[in-house]
Amino acid sequence: MSAPHDGTTVALAEHKSQTESRLERVSRSMTNALIPVVGAFIIGGLLLAVLGRNPFAFYGNVIDHGLIGSLGRQETLIRMAPLLLIAAGLMIAFPAGIWNLGTDGQYVMGGVIVAALGPELAPHVSGFVLFTILFIAGFVVAAIWSLIPAILKAWYGINEIISTLMLTFIGLRFSAFLVKEYFYDRETTVPQTRVLAVADRLPRMFSSRVHIGLIVGLVAVIAVHFVMRNTAFGLRLRIVGMNPKAAIHAGMNMKVLTLAIFTLSAGFAGLAAAVNISGVDGVVRAEWNPAVGLLVVPLVFLARFHAASVIVFIAAFAVFKVGGESASRKADIPNFMVLFMVGLLLIFMALGEYMQLRSSRKHQS
Amino acid sequence: MVLASEITPTVELIGITKAYPGVVANSDIHLTLLPGEVHSLLGENGAGKSTLIGILSGMVQPDAGEIRINGKTVRIHSPRDALERGIGTVYQHSLLVPTLTVLDNLLLGVDQGWKLGREMAMARLHELATLLDVEIDPSSIVGDLALGQRQQVEIVRALWRGEGVLILDEPTSMLTPQGAEKLVQVVRRLVSKGLAVVFITHKLSEALDLGDRVTVLRRGKIVGEVTPDELHNKSRLQVTDEVLKMIFGEKSDASQGTSATQLSDTAGETFRVDHVSVKGDGPHPVLDEVSFALKRGEILGIAGIDGNGQKELAEVLAGQRRVDNGEIILEDLSIQHLSIAARQAKGLRYVTDDRHGEGMVGPLSIALNVVLKRVGEAPFWRWSFVRHGAIREFARKLINDHDVRTPHEEVAISTLSGGNMQKVILARELALAPQVVVYNKPTYGLDARTTAIVLARIADQARAGVTTVFISTELSEIVAICHRVAVMYRGQLSEPISVRPGIELQLGALMTGSTAV
Amino acid sequence: MNGLFSELFISSLVSGGVIAGIPLIYAGLGEAISERAGVLNVGLEGMMLGGAYGGFVGALHFQSTWFGLMCGGLTGMVISLLMVVLCVRLNSNQIVVGIAITLGAEGVTALLHGAIYGDSYPRVPTAHPYAIPLLSEIPIIGPGFFNHHVSAYFAVACVFFVSWVLKSTGIGLSIKAAGDQPHALEAAGGGVHRTRTIAVLSTGLLAGLGGAFIVLVGAGLFVPFVTNGKGFIAIVLAMLVRGRVKWIIVASVLFGMSLSLTTALQLAGVDVPIDLVLMLPFVLIIVVLFAFGRRSYLPAALALPYDREQR
Ligand SMILES: Nc1ncnc2c1ncn2[C@@H]1O[C@H](COP(=O)(O)OP(=O)(O)OP(=O)(O)O)[C@@H](O)[C@H]1O
Ligand SMILES: [Mg+2]
Secondary structure (H helix, E strand, O other), X not given: OOOOOOOOOEOOOOOOOOOOOHHHHXXXXXXXXXXXXXXXXXXXXHHHHHXXXXXXXXXXXXXXXXXXXXXXXXXXHHHHHHHHHHHHXXXXXXXXXXXXXXXXXXXXXXXXXXXXXXXXXXXXXXXXXXXXXXXXXXXXXXXXXXXXXXXHHHHHOOOHHHXXXXXXXXXXXXXXXXXXXXXXXXXXXXXXXXXXOHHHOOOEOOOOOOEOXXXXXXXXXXXXXXXXXXXXXXXXXXXXXXXXXHHHHOOOOHHHHHHHHHHHHHHHHHHHXXXXXHHHHOOOEOOOOOOXXXXXXXXXXXXXXXXXXXXXXXXXXXXXXXXXXXXXXXXXXXXXXXXXXXXXXXXXXXXXXXXXXXXXXXXXX | OOOHHHOOOOEEEEEEEEEEOOEEEEEEEEEEEOOOEEEEEEEOOOOOHHHHHHHHOOOOOOOEEEEEEOOEEEOOOOHHHHHHOOEEEEOOOOOOOOOOEHHHHHHOOOOOOXXXXXXXXXXXXXXXXXXXXXXXXXXXXXXXXOHHHHHHHHHHHHHHHOOOEEEEEOOOOOOOHHHHHHHHHHHHHHHHXXXXXXXXXXXXXXXXXXXXXXXXXXXXXXXXXXXXXXXXHOOHHHHHHHHHHHHHOOOOOOOOOOOXXXXXXXXXXXXXXXXXXXXXXXXXXXXXXXEEEEEOOOEEEEEOOOOOOHHHHHHHHHOOOOOOEEEEEEOOEEOOOOOHHHHHHOOEEEEOOOHHHHHOOOOEEHHHHHOHHHOOOOOOEEOOEEOHHHHHHHHHHHHHHOOOOOOOOOOEHHHOOHHHHHHHHHHHHHOOOOOEEEEEOOOOOOOHHHHHHHHHHHHHXXXXXXXXXXXXXXXXXXXXXXXXEEEEEOOEEOOOEEOOOOOHHHHHHHHOOOOOO | OOHHHHHHHHHHHHHHHHHHHHHHHHHHHHHHHHHHOOOOOOOHHHHHHHHHHHHHHHHHHHOOHHHHHHHHXXXXXXXXXXXXXXXXXXXXXXXXXXXHHHHHHHHHHHHHHHHHHOXXXXXXXXXXXEEOOOHHHOOOOHHHHHEEOHHHHHXXXXXXXXXHHHHHEHHHHHHHHHHHOHHXXXXXXOOHHHHHHHHHHHXXXXXXXXXXXXXXXHHOOOOOOXXXXXXXXXXXXXXXXXXXXXXHHHHHHHHHHHHHHHHHHHHHOOOOOHHHHHHHHHHHHHHHHHHHOOXXXXXOXXXXXXXXXXX
């Protein structure tokens, strides 16, 4: 199985068709982006109508509570931070042909250690040093956790889809075990770690609740984008993804590269957990199952590993999630509505991508 | 002979046009195939031959034009349509399923109800294999076969399915002279029964021997034709000369002579292979105590029927395959435990014959493929950051030097014609100044002029002190540039002998394993 | 513990393992088919869930397990139609569509169930087991293995049938070619899109049956997310057996048993942290993979869209 590359020509510079003005291009891609949203909203609206709810009020609330309202907007930005970091990791793994579907497990493992470590360290070190240690800890723990599939893949050729999926199940259980056996806070009744005091959490920005994790996420996505497209290391990874036999023939060290891909990709997932825990959660419960990784996977693909698109998609997703949750609450329907709408949106986005490809092909000839 | 106008042509291609971004692969092509006639299609690399026959075989959809079969206009939407009309094709690049057996590959896509008729197919395969005088084990997995053997399977399949028209796109590129000879005989016999054949090749002699009619393409257009009458009446030399002019234009210099130069006696030994063995999966070792030693600047030819261990030998030398026993010595240094990269750093290069599988990265641009083996190196990268300008400039230079036919250096290499891909791969290696180069069938798919140029470049490099292992199934090439030659047969390498005129017979005997010379 | 009790224990362990394993056989078999044809179906979980809900509604409506199973299979197939259109015909990314299908199905089944059955939580008619004569009388393991609803035996029959199709029929050959070298299939006169369409629809059907089995034979009622990740397990099992389809049976039942063993251990109150016990089945898969799954082979064109003129 080779890399999930996007099937288009990968060239140093893109040759854009001359016949089309910039304005036309922008408007075309705007329409192509809007059609899926409208399509998904119509079908979602039908379901809402069937359930006896007013779709317009629902969507109004989604926008209002996810984007326009200040509280909702802050929540959206806060949610974006870990998603961006997970996406950064996937932007390394997927172009390199490594199907890391285990970000959830990596996230949880990193998170548990950070949650255990934070309150222990907080009295001794503070501020910048604390966060640096926690970030490194999250990154490193997740990276170490990913050594299992990495070694299985690099030395024994064992398929990483299986191993990473299984390690997610294992990681969820193992972290619960760790919390219950070693890290639990004796003063609470539910098994959970000690809480990182609010004063010791990540600094906020613009006198809002939004912490600097957002910046970390944005920087990571942009940096990964740049590294993958402009450095020798990035090109090596992409070659491994597109044709591993050619990579071997060209003398690349597949074992080292495979280890690098796994550890970096997982490391970002661990970092995501570190950011979220030291920024908002402050604690990990034993039955914690954040299940965020699987959502990021399609977004990264749809964005074709491009930083700007990744950021836009994740922002849109976060708006939708935050707004949708509170709109559901208002409309008194279960949160599942959001899940359904996300599925719909993804399907329509896939459709939109096809239409975009077709219209740009037509344009070329 | 009947006059052409009296018989219905089997196939008429009328005004066929096909454009790709940046190139017009076929421009208003008219081509007529008559029953009982072999139509040779010639043209330099990238002329548009494969595209044209792709249109006939349903793999490519034309932008404009009409196809008539037995006088009736038809639309060929897919290979299935073509096969149903009795058009069988041997494609330039293997189109077999590597994980299936030979027999199952032959059965693939054949409609015959639910259950596969394996017995019937077995009998048919046996029949065709006997006809072609080849040995094909029906139960072997195609992926395990050498490229030459795969080509034989493809030929069998095309013969099987092509009752009316047989399209052969460079069918002999991987065959031995004997294999090619056999193919010619079989095609002749089928043609006498009324089959129409399109025959694409870069070997002019083959085209003229087998073809009843010759059409030449250049840059997507038909630039000339030789009718059966002309073929009959003119002398071979005259026809050859005319056809060469059509193929390459007026500045034809295809027949530039190349020959090995005298090795200086003082040249020291640089490269030695000592009793190298590789076990492999089967009962017989794939390499069995292979030994040879080369002086600086020497070219050793390795002849043999494809699949006798040549590929394994090349891979062992390059470091892509583990040695079970024996030693490889470069400049007094044992290198058999070194990695591929470490060997490259010591100046050992390998030019693979598997351009699609490992030689290139299809979706990447030509420019990046040109630096595939130098990722991270100056001047193309500085502090690990890519320098687009430097890479592009270098790629443009190589494209220019090697006359690669492409709109520009930024197109995906997978869109090039087969020969042009090979040019890029060769250009990449020839741009370096290595110690030792291992070439595996370097001229595969190249047109005559490019072949001559490449051979000359290899000989030039050798003169400059590059030691060369030259694996080929083309004895003429080996004789042209090698100092010594050895033959691979069932994993064993014969004692290298000096190349002298008339050595072909002796080599031919060694290639089939007969020891009596 | 006395003999009788341990016999009962083993019997219920086996029986539970089979009940948990059958949905995995259905879905894993489905996934194996589409993987061989080059389509990585990450939407399996969604198709199972759809089948579970469809089967539930059908069984309630017709008051029949068999009609329920049929409805479940059909629902799975309808959902897989989405994958056919998007991934096979329009060449959309298989992972994106697969995950979308899973999320969408999770959402919509939970919503509909909540809205329609949220207050009553009805149960489906009981699926009566059929004890195979003689075999079910084998001591200790007999009742566990050979006393189930007929649809459980049907799953095993499906596996043998598919295995025969892959080995001995033209469509089987085409499926394998579509996954390994689609261009070769096309060149030989086969249809890549047609083959993949057939494969994906069969996957939907089988996944739907698997989901319906969970509800109709296993649980007896529908709850949101009732498939509980079984679709992903089935993907893993399909990859684990790598084309040797018959092994799906063994892998699924073993996995099912290890699941029911964890339940048993929990109930028995052994002195091991429960989380570690629950980890075991998944660790087992990795161990199996390590022991038997070296050089894992996957179809070369897996998850890649097919475009004839792309070369
Ligand atoms: N799928 C494609 N996309 C873009 N360009 C293509 C594609 N297929 C062919 N071409 C271009 O069309 C031209 C003709 O290619 P074709 O393969 O027909 O040449 P050819 O005569 O068979 O050459 P060769 O002897 O090297 O095989 C080439 O310039 C090639 O780059
Ligand atoms: Mg060609």
